[in-house]
């Protein structure tokens with residue numbers, strides 16, 4: 001993407017977020033090579049990957065994911081963007097799965113900003129506002145896992161987060177490309193590429209693209225003999 005277009009899209013989504021409406025456009029941008037963020041699972045005896053789902057702008061998608069996980073004995077991690085409503089409206093459905101450990105909640109900030117543009121104090125406030133929301137609504141301590149919005153991370157962000165106990169910055173090894181709308185063929189190509197042993201797969205609960213393909217995603221998981229794990233399953237804390 002051209003820088004000009006990148007800024008345009010970013011401007012739109014940040015402005016929308018600030019107004020309290022659901023942002024329509026998200027980017028998959030990562031700069032993992034230059035910093036110490038985590039993009040893969042550690043070695044294990046079984047073939048497995050972490051299915052991680054960000055944001056939660058669509059109540060229908062959040063609900064569909066919860067039912068999908070429950071019905072198919074999957075394990076999944078939501079990176080909660082606490083500023084959007086489904087994390088409150090779907091709480092009754094979600095909380096039992098969080099309590100059983102089948103679904104893990106991790107930190108994706110309160111307002112979904114680009115953390116690299118913020119001061120240390122602002123980064124910490126973004127994480128702690130989301131942290132406190134999850135503690136209040138789900139009774140959990142979400143540390144140490146967080147994912148920076150847009151994958152925007154640098155050493156200053158990592159240090160600011162680590163100082164308050166968020167010591168595991170999580171990026172991804174493969175993306176489903178569904179932060180905004182994406183065509184079916186492209187989506188399935190990305191899913192086939194991303195769902196692999198040791199993988200950390202990034203999806204989004206912002207639209208119904210993934211739910212509309214759940215059967216086909218499950219087919220990939222099963223045909224490859226993969227199991228799904230939460231971050232706590234994989235990293236042991």
Ligand SMILES: [Zn+2]
Nearest residue numbers: 054055149150
């Ligand atoms: Zn996000």
